[in-house]
Amino acid sequence: QKEVEQDPGPLSVPEGAIVSLNCTYSNSAFQYFMWYRQYSRKGPELLMYTYSSGNKEDGRFTAQVDKSSKYISLFIRDSQPSDSATYLCAMGDTGFQKLVFGTGTRLLVSP
């Protein structure tokens, strides 16, 4: 079993839709939860992160962490064609700085 599970998609939505991206994990030591966006053939770009449980909002993006269920989510409101990319969740513990990534979900937003 992988430490972090993420549906690879692709997830296709029309412009303006609300998008929900999710990851589950098995390691209860994880304390940091990050979301990265990766365009084709580019490096991952940090979108936002949360520490421990709770919600965090940044513009059209909202990240949620439910540690009791070992489940994290990223919501994108008013999705745009420019949001079309692969979204990677990543996690780390407080000691060792290694990040553990999901496989990434490919998102396609059509005009």
Next chain:
Amino acid sequence: DAGVTQSPTHLIKTRGQHVTLRCSPISGHKSVSWYQQVLGQGPQFIFQYYEKEERGRGNFPDRFSARQFPNYSSELNVNALLLGDSALYLCASGGAPEAFFGQGTRLTVV
């Protein structure tokens, strides 16, 4: 303000050869990590260096090695290249939760 820079951006090597990849972190960052991303997968942790010392190593063979220099730049070396080493090699500057990645080096082994 310069981000994370990696060089080269692309290269093609033959099986059995050696390769050196380079990374310059964001100014002020003392931590550099290396990741391998195979097509269709998430990045896999290879090494982390902090203040020129190895802080961690992922599940990669001894053919992979790295070092960090006094100016905090870093090199990743891979010996005896295999076809399976073909991937995007990413360098990350800074540690969790604010780890910033470079554009990567795309290595093709033929």
